Amino acid sequence: MITKHLADEDIQLYLDGISTTRDDFIRRHLLTCQHCQEELASYQQLYKELKDDFGYGLSAGFSERVSSKIPVSCRSSLVSQYSEIILSLFGVILGGFLAFYIIGAESVIKIFSNLNPIGFFSTDTTLNSLRFFSSILRADFHLILLAGLILIFIIAFDKIISVFRYN
Amino acid sequence: MNDECRVTIQMILAGNKDAFKSFVEEYQRLVSHIVFKMVTNRADREDICQDVFIKVYENLGSFRFESKISTWIAQIAYNASVSYLRKNKLTINDNPAIEADVVQYISDGGCTPADYTESRDTSLRLAIEIDRIPALYGTILSLYHLEEMSYAEIGQVMRMPEGTVKSYLFRARKLLKERLLAKYQREEL
Structure with a gap:
């Protein structure tokens, strides 16, 4: 048993x-x-x-009613799709203008003339990498600092937008 | 994720209202299963379902195809229901017996509650019992048996570990079986 x-x-x-x-x-x-x-x-x-679906069904014409409410949100949807790109671009342009305004065009030109990014990607990578980083160190420190700040600003702004969008 | 679904989403994002209407028709059952189980206030349920689809529409552009679209929609529906309960200072387990819904259903279907008491319709008997168990159990039962979601998918929707989903599902079915057996003979089930 x-x-x-x-x-x-x-x-x-x-x-x-x-x-x-x-x-x-x-x-x-x-x-x-x-x-x-x-x-x-x-x-x-x-x-x-x-x-077996007992299904407390939604009333007839539900999908029609929801669809009719869409045009209002349609525009906001498109805006929200491109908002991150637009704001990021805005941040980059603003950062560029700020760099020119605060440091002056001469310093910005100087940093680009000191940099040698082509050498960085050549075959002798170790030596050229060291050359590349030393050229950065020779450049205007304030400009690097400012670029860093702008980057932080963009990341922070992007984060804020993401928080709003996903909540 | 099938290509057809991707195409539908792209059409919706391009502003095709008919595509969105078909999309709503396809997923309204899923949304209503969650919202109707979680929210007992009849007057607010349909509004919540409507809000869910508007939220889905607004965020469709950010859907990354990392999960099934049904899981993502279910997640939005569940979050909307939880927000509603929180806003109205209710908890998920505040689920009073809502036999009124079943009575309404019977009336909608053309038979009276009196007819029902005489009938031996097991589906309705079960529906009444499901409405009496905690809302969380009811939601999990719907997602598993009606929407055919896996434990992992339900866990993703309801933000709980797979083991918890499994345990709730087992408890819900046991509870239902015991309640039905206590009221009706085994042969009647």
């Missing part, structure tokens, strides 16, 4: 088709235990009923 029956969890896992180490035991037990067979039948019936 079988004294220990299957747990509800075992029967549900069996019906869900989820494989466990107890699969063989569950199958064998179900062949011989009438109590568990009845439990299985109850669950099978429940699963069948749960598949």
Whole structure:
């Protein structure tokens, strides 16, 4: 006589088709235990009923009503799609103008003339990398600082926009 | 993610209203399953569903195709329902018996509650019992059995670990089975 029956969890896992180490035991037990067979039948019936969609339906014409509200949000959707790009570009242009205004055109030209990015990508990478970084260090420190600040500003601004968009 | 879905999304983003209408028709069942289970106030449910689709529309451009679109929509519907409950100072488990919904359903379907009590319609019996269990259980049951979502997908929607989803699902089914057996004979189920 079988004294220990299957747990509800075992029967549900069996019906869900989820494989466990107890699969063989569950199958064998179900062949011989009438109590568990009845439990299985109850669950099978429940699963069948749960598949039937009782569905508290939305009222007729719901999709039409939602669609009719779209034109208002359509524009905001397009704006939101490109807002990050527009604002990032704005940040870059603003940063450039600020650099020219604060440091002066002469210093900006000087930094670009000191930089040698082509050499950075040549075959002798280690030596050229060192040359490239030393050329940066020779450049106007304030300009690098300002560029860093602008970068932080853009990242922060982008983050704020993301927070608003995803919330 | 199938190509058809990508094309539909692109059409919606291009401003095609008909594509959006079809999209709503395709996913309104999913949204209503979540919102109607979570929110008991009949007057607000449809408005919430409407808000969900407007939110979906507004954020469709930022959908990254990293998950199924249905999971993403379900997540928005769940978040909207939770926000509503929070705004109205309700908790997810504040789910009073809403048999009125079932009664309404019977009336909509053309039969009276009196007819129902005489009938042996197991679907309606089950629907009444589902409405009596905590909303969280009801939502998980709908997502698993009706929307055929996996434990992982439900976990993603409801922001809970897979193990918790599994445990809630098992408890919900056990609860339903016991309640139905307590009221009706095994043969009647």
